[in-house]
Amino acid sequence: MSIRNNFAIMAGRTTRWGLHTFLKGGSSYPGMLSQKLDPTVLEALSKDYEVVIVTGTNGKTLTTALTFQILKQKYPDIITNSTGANMLQGIVSTFLEHHSYKKSSKKKVAILEVDEASLVYVTKYIKPKAIVFTNVFRDQMDRYGEIYTTYQLMLDGAALAPEALIVSNGDAPIFNSKETINERIYFGFDHLPDGETQAHYNTDGVLCPYCHTILNYNFISYSNLGKYYCPNCGFKRPELTYRMTDILKMDHQSSRFVIDDETFEITIGGQYNIYNALAAYSIGRIFDVSADQIRAGFQSSKRVFGRQEVIQIEDKEITVNLVKNPVGLNQVLDMIGRDPEPFSLVSILNANAADGTDISWIWDADYESISEMTIKQVTASGERVDDIKTRLEVAGVSPENLQVIPAITDLINSFKQAPTKKIHVLATYTAILQLRKELANQNYIEGGM
Known part of the structure; x- marks a missing residue:
């Protein structure tokens, strides 16, 4: 390795140690710093x-x-x-x-x-x-x-x-x-x-x-x-x-x-x-x-971040699934539709850069299949709550069965009050991060990914 290679690696490793020791995070910044110091470090x-x-x-x-x-x-x-x-x-x-x-x-x-x-x-x-x-x-x-x-x-x-x-x-x-x-x-x-x-x-x-x-x-x-x-x-x-x-x-x-x-x-x-x-x-x-x-x-193999990840909140079993496009969402809906027990459904929609800012994809997804499932309660949430609420209404979710909770920070209490033991959550990427942060703040999971 060259002197420049070694300097970039040392700087990156030191930065990573500091971020993980004092801030409990920072998975990408050390690499960004090393790459800036030496574009060939990888x-x-x-x-x-x-x-x-x-x-x-x-x-x-x-x-x-x-x-x-x-x-x-x-x-x-x-x-x-x-x-x-x-x-x-x-x-x-x-x-x-x-x-x-x-x-x-x-x-x-x-x-x-x-x-x-x-x-x-x-x-x-x-x-x-x-x-x-x-x-x-x-x-x-x-x-x-x-x-x-x-x-x-x-x-x-x-x-x-x-x-x-x-x-x-x-x-x-x-x-x-x-x-x-x-x-x-x-x-x-x-x-x-x-x-x-x-x-x-x-x-x-x-x-x-x-x-x-x-x-x-x-x-x-x-x-x-x-x-x-x-x-x-x-x-x-x-x-x-x-x-x-x-x-x-x-x-x-x-x-x-x-x-x-x-x-x-x-x-x-x-x-x-x-x-x-x-x-x-x-x-x-x-x-x-x-x-x-x-x-x-x-x-x-264990279930990984947002891929049928199960989180226990008191007597409720929360299963979290990342959704980001019509094909993926349809497959998740098909999968949860195989659950033989009654469940509640929570759909959280954000549209930040990491999610994709274009949310037109929700209209190509088969939310209509929800009506064929044994779902006791449907909840709309997230930064684009009005959009997902409208989509669920068009899909046939009745007003009396649809609750709207815009703030992800308020979802934890709604989980506890859900009419079913099982809750399936469909969420975009940044919505999962926000949900996990709130769950960590309330000590239901450990912080981080």
Whole structure:
């Protein structure tokens, strides 16, 4: 390492120690400082690591967490950005946290969640072994634009590391729409018999990228994901390297399924999370992790920030889910709809930069499905409470069943007074941060992420 490398690392580590010791936080600033002092510091910090990057619209955090636990079974010298700080400064901070001047004889591995738009800045300095593409859905229109813009950002980032293997969701047509410099393999679902169907009319990314004919499907898992083909020009889903072939159980808390003739279980609900598990499994196999070790990794995984995170408030069980776009919200609604017990529902909508300032997405989400569930009470909250209140009313939530609590700080008391033991919370990113801060202030959880 150069003198400049070492100075930037020392400054970053000292700053991190001060922030964590005295302020109990600061996951990105140390990296920002080190990067400013030495723009190449990430290259120096990561040079001894075999790196896997996980990127895409939905599922990055859980896929990263599952992959980390799987690889940890075989490679104990492993790091990850568990706080979810997934832009360049957060990635630098992750390596700063684990930096040591001592040489290790063991293989060092890093599993990194990376924001789609930040990938091009990270791969400028890191040359990963593999890059996972989870999916691309319409998300934060003010920042990313349409799905094709987002995908191009991901391709541009991958192209800076041409030796990296792209491990893509083969059920997403967009991932087969362009040639890449990088070698590609695919994972996907093969759990249903072939039939004939098309995606719902309010679905993005269902035109053939070559002739623009509406794609047909032998089956659809959700949204535009499935076994697709073009009836006009022959464009179709690529061959899958890793396949999920059967769903044995799927409820609001867990799933059991078969991949490559092996049965696995994850303690988190929802079909969308089986995709995340399949992506993590794929990386495990690439790293020669055994099926038994992968099973152990799945069982070791805990629910992470805002992903079916359960918080106990007196006799109430609060399950918190991050929602940020129509496809993700619809999958969460499908998951909570599988809860056999009556529950209350709280929808918290913010529109800060980290959430996406464009909230038009709530009108593309299927809030109408709420009317089919056993929900005793619905609550609207957040900085855009009037918008979510209106959306819920249009979706058919009756005025007598809808309460409005604008301030997140007032939600804790409403949780205690809810007519059900279970409460499902749907919240945007900054809303979850605000809620967690208030819960920490009232000693229901520890502070921080």
